[in-house]
Amino acid sequence: MPKAETPLDFHPDPALAEPLYQQLGNALRNAIRQGRLRVGERLPSERDYAAQLGLSRTTVTAAYQELKDQGLLRGYVGRGVIVMASDTDQAQAGAVPWPQLGARLTRHAPPAGPRRASGDIPLSDGWLSPELVPRAALAASAARAASAVANVGSAAPPQGLPALRAALATSLTEQGTRVAPDELLITGGAQQGLNVLARALLGPGDVALVESPCWHGAFRAFRAAGADVVGVPMDHEGMDPDALEDALVRVRPKLLYLIPTLQCPTGRVMGLERRRRVLQLCERFRTPIVESHVYGDLVFGASPPSLKKLDPAGLVIQQGSASKSISPALRLGWLAAPREALSLLVAAKASLDLSTPALTQAVLADFLASGGHQRHLARLRGELEGRRDLLVRALSRHCPSLRFALPAGGPYLWAAVPAGLSGQEVEAAAALEGVSVRGGEAFLPEQGASGHIRLCYASPDAGQLAEAADRLGRALRRLRSQPPASGDAGAALAWV
Amino acid sequence: MPKAETPLDFHPDPALAEPLYQQLGNALRNAIRQGRLRVGERLPSERDYAAQLGLSRTTVTAAYQELKDQGLLRGYVGRGVIVMASDTDQAQAGAVPWPQLGARLTRHAPPAGPRRASGDIPLSDGWLSPELVPRAALAASAARAASAVANVGSAAPPQGLPALRAALATSLTEQGTRVAPDELLITGGAQQGLNVLARALLGPGDVALVESPCWHGAFRAFRAAGADVVGVPMDHEGMDPDALEDALVRVRPKLLYLIPTLQCPTGRVMGLERRRRVLQLCERFRTPIVESHVYGDLVFGASPPSLKKLDPAGLVIQQGSASKSISPALRLGWLAAPREALSLLVAAKASLDLSTPALTQAVLADFLASGGHQRHLARLRGELEGRRDLLVRALSRHCPSLRFALPAGGPYLWAAVPAGLSGQEVEAAAALEGVSVRGGEAFLPEQGASGHIRLCYASPDAGQLAEAADRLGRALRRLRSQPPASGDAGAALAWV
Structure with a gap:
């Protein structure tokens, strides 16, 4: 707790009619009213203060007592005398300084x-x-989902509605990435997925590697968990693997986040050989990879396989989303993760919002199962x-x-x-x-x-x-x- | 980066047929294979290591070179020689140790x-x-919400669907708490609201005060933002105000979280006089209050006014939820906050999941407007x-x-x-x-x-x-x- 400095400037004047203890009391009262002494601040002990001011200890004791009687100070055994402020100060204090309280948030904001x-x-x-959203089909799915009272009556499990996880597993497996329903966690969009990963895998002192430039919601989520974020340079084909190797050695990251297919913001696509190299490097360093695949369905021509599909060692957690390819209104994303990572991810998800709404999950499950995807x-x-x-x-x-x-x-x-x-x-x-x-x-x-x-x-x-x-x-x-x-x-x- | 200790134990034996550089190379290789030297670890400089082992510098250089040729080591200008592991190690390394990576999460878990x-x-x-959920009415609201294609086609704004904020403001104001639609933020249940507050107002080194015992999702969310959590003792009427005053002085919290009405887990209700005292104390210390009012509609008899209703100074952010009194399936909560705090809270919400689904918000807006609430x-x-x-x-x-x-x-x-x-x-x-x-x-x-x-x-x-x-x-x-x-x-x- 900082020592009060201002009241130590007090110069007693024995020539005044006002007793010394009242002079000191007034000086302290003014310092409190003017904010030079703040609520919670600790004053010197009576003995120390008397010595510093060249006054008797009883003078300081009397001044403190007067202010205690007025509710301005309070003594705590073993912690000294603390400024408590007065009724007038309460009226002045008024509102909470909200913008200052949020300074930490805004400092990390994009x-x-x-x-x-x-x-x-x-x-x-x-x-x-x-007009790019299949609104008619989704409205039909929503009407069907709304007719099942469970979707408005019971909370979905934290891991996600079984019907949606089954539909997604089928869809992903049909596209060549073998995923089982119990390897999926449903999230409130990919952005919540990033916060789930951050809460599960990162903490103060950890480092996350990202592409530079990259989606700002990612580094924002990682920093909110206390982690440092280090950007790895890119070329026309995405993240530079030599720079990645260097960063793996140098900063020992807890995870690597990247968007190999249609990267945000650059739109770049990483080729097959480079994908293999990234996997090899991360496997050697046993570094988990978070592969955002949210634009994976939007390649106009042929598309290289995802990192998740190429992953032999269970390193990759793949993020998917309905927002970029079906509808942003559903706020649904998912994580496809190695089975051993699931309980961690589900616990982190539960601590963020307990679970995702059953109704929107049922809408997407119905849409995927209805065959028009x-x-x-x-x-x-x-x-x-x-x-x-x-x-x-x-x-x-x-x-x-x-x-x-x-x-x-x-x-x-x-x-x-x-x-x-x-x-x-x-x-x-x-x-x-x-x-x-x-x-x-x-x-x-x-x-x-x-x-x-x-x-x-x-x-x-x-x-x-x-x-x-x-x-x-x-x-x-x-x-x-x-x-x-x-x-x-x-x-x-x-x-x- | 920790210095490698194990290889320094190497004792060269000039009597062996194997050259000294090979003896040293084998010792290092074994240390790497057995995990005593880990990937990314830095070895001593050739000069230092030679001096420590009593060998010539060329012997150490030759040993290092052999391991570099095998891909086990790599030299970096200005950073020395780093362990890179070998192909055999890669095969052994295999999967990521997920549970260990999540140790921080599980340590804070309830x-x-x-x-x-x-x-x-x-x-x-x-x-x-x-059967306690008004499922038929909600299903009817869901059917109406599903028929508006905007609810499945466009993402809601981060602050929440205007129709829901308007319906909630009307409902809250009718119950005596004057709240305007622009003073409300819609969240994914009250649990996400706690994470919004933590991200907006707390960070490493900050302290949050809570009741002891209290809802574990609260202290979990506050700790995830890096804050320390201090419990304030309770009696039959809830948080003890003398202990609160003591804690306000002692730990200088950045916020106080409490559930004055039907506290979780104790079910206790704080009386009017104690509510006034809590408000006075927090006003004096300019400490924001997060009042969870999620059980506020469930008092069987007469209920004292909420802290938000009694708050003269704009200290209180009130949390509400549809989960405890309407349906847990909707995953909808809200924060009613002083206007100056809103932009911070909305930014924190956006960083968590961009926004809450339009569909579920439209369901609740319809239910509230339909008059059966x-x-x-x-x-x-x-x-x-x-x-x-x-x-x-x-x-x-x-x-x-x-x-x-x-x-x-x-x-x-x-x-x-x-x-x-x-x-x-x-x-x-x-x-x-x-x-x-x-x-x-x-x-x-x-x-x-x-x-x-x-x-x-x-x-x-x-x-x-x-x-x-x-x-x-x-x-x-x-x-x-x-x-x-x-x-x-x-x-x-x-x-x-």
Whole structure:
């Protein structure tokens, strides 16, 4: 507990009519009222304080007693005299300083997203626009799920509704990844899955490796568990395996998180040989791999096998999600994990929210069992590919200064902005022109500037993509003809 | 990085035919294969190691080089020589040691619950049994919610569906607590609300005050955020305010969590004067209060006003839940917080799972708006009171050695077990007789034995309560006539 400094400045004046103990009492009272002495602070012992001020001990005792009688101080055996504050101070204290209490949270928050106005075209989100969602089929599944009273009457088990785990196991196994229902944990979207993993496997002093750049919800979840996060550089094919080996040696991570297929935010796909190399390295170091496969169904052409499918040693926990390929409204994801890891993951899930709603799980189970899933995915890939082509043509016309690789699938296009500009500057300028994009800074696990922006062509209406590129082009031209903006779009705490 | 100790024990023998560098290489290889030198470990520099062993530097260099050629070691500029392991080790290493990786999680876990067999009568859970849930009304609400495609097509905002926040604000305000829709955050049950609060307001080095005993999901969530948890003793009326004042001075908590109305696990209700005193103390110390009000609608008689209603200074964040009074299947709770705290709480919620499903929120909004809520609560209170009376009569007959106060509402009865027995012992013995109860140890924020058990009369069928008491009585008689059991019912990681 910090020693009080201010009251030690008190200079007694024996020439005054006021007794010395009252002079001291008033000085202490003022220090408390003015906040120089805070509630809970400890004062010097009577003996020490008397010696420091050159006063008798009875003078200090009398001053303390007066303030104790007023409720300003209180003595505790063995802990000395503590400031308790007075009724007037109580009235002044008033509200709790909430923003200061949350300083730790906001320090780890990603940069605020662009402030949205109505009429803005959203290229910054990662959500599917409603017309890409099989809404009619899901509404039919929801109507069937609603008719079973158990789905509104009984909590699902923490591991997830057996019917959904069975349907997912069948679906995953049909696609070549053998998973049993008891190797699956249902989560509230992939984001909750990241928090489950963090709570199960990470703690203060641990290190998690991630791609740099990567999904900010991942490093946010890992840091919330007290872990440090170290970014591993990427090239055109994803995480650099030499840099990974170096990091495995150097930081001894407790887990590696990566998105080998259609990485967020870059859209890159890791080739087969590199996947094998990553597995070998992590096997040698016995480092668990969290493979996010949430975009795995969205590759336009042929897709390399997932790490989970290639994993001979039971290293890989694979994350899946309904949000990116079926519907973001269901808030359903899952972890496919080695059986020995399941009880840990279920305990972590239970400590987060006990269980996931039965109703939404029953809706997805019904949708998967009703047989339209693969048809829907084929249609969705076609729609996304068409949107990609629309956006690419429009960017070539309106934003010739952007450089990017053609996305091989998924919802994202990752573009390098012209030299001398930062992603955040472009984000801010675009917001002023009525189009929201995400500066690459949001995805950096370490602080720093980014020369990229992420554009999501899945979230707006397809008909808005050309106009979005036109607005973005205006923002880029304006930036190149003007001195750099402050980079602050005045945004509040935001997410996605 | 720890220095390797084992290979320094190597004693070279010049009399052997094997060259010294090979002797040293073999010793290191064995140390690696046997796990005495672990992957990632750093070896001494060639110069230092030569000096320690009394060998020439070229001997050490040659030994290191041989192991480098075999892939067992690797040199890093500026970081020395690191153990990398070999192909044989890779094969041996195999799976990840998941249980060890999760040691931190399980250390903070509450004691495992009783192992359940089919036919057991569940008095250990806190869930409502299905017949206490207004299933027909909820199924009708679910059918209406399912017919709106937005509820299966678009993610709800992180703060919650506006329709649900509006319905809750109306409901809370009608019951006398003025809350606006923008002062509400929807959470995945009250348990997720605890994790939201922990992430927003707590971090390593912080302290949270709780009642002792209290709901273990609370101290688990607070510890997962890195905070320390300190329990404040209770008496028949809940948290002891003198002990609270002492703790506020002593540990300077970042928040106080309590359940003033029908506390879990004790069922106690704090009186009006004590509520005012708690508020005054926390106001003086500017300590935020998290008031769990999840049992607030379940008081059989008159109920004192909530802390939130009495709060003049904006200190109180109130937690509510649909799980204890409407349905546990919806997994819906909420936080009613001062407006200045909302953006922090929403950011923490988003980092946990982005948002809560739209569908379940729409179901609850429809149920609240359809007008049957107060009728349902009146019926539920009547049912619970009838079950309480059934259980109390049966306990008086079959378990005369238990001592308890008559619960004034809610689902729990908190009973003192006979002197000399612990709650965990009774839990284990009861499981053998086919009835699950919860030993009080699960609810202690500090380690220690408990002389209590918690019985939940809401979770089994009403018709099973007499039989449950009969089985519990057999368990108690058996314990008193036998030497103490080990207390280990062989349970796995469990929750609730």
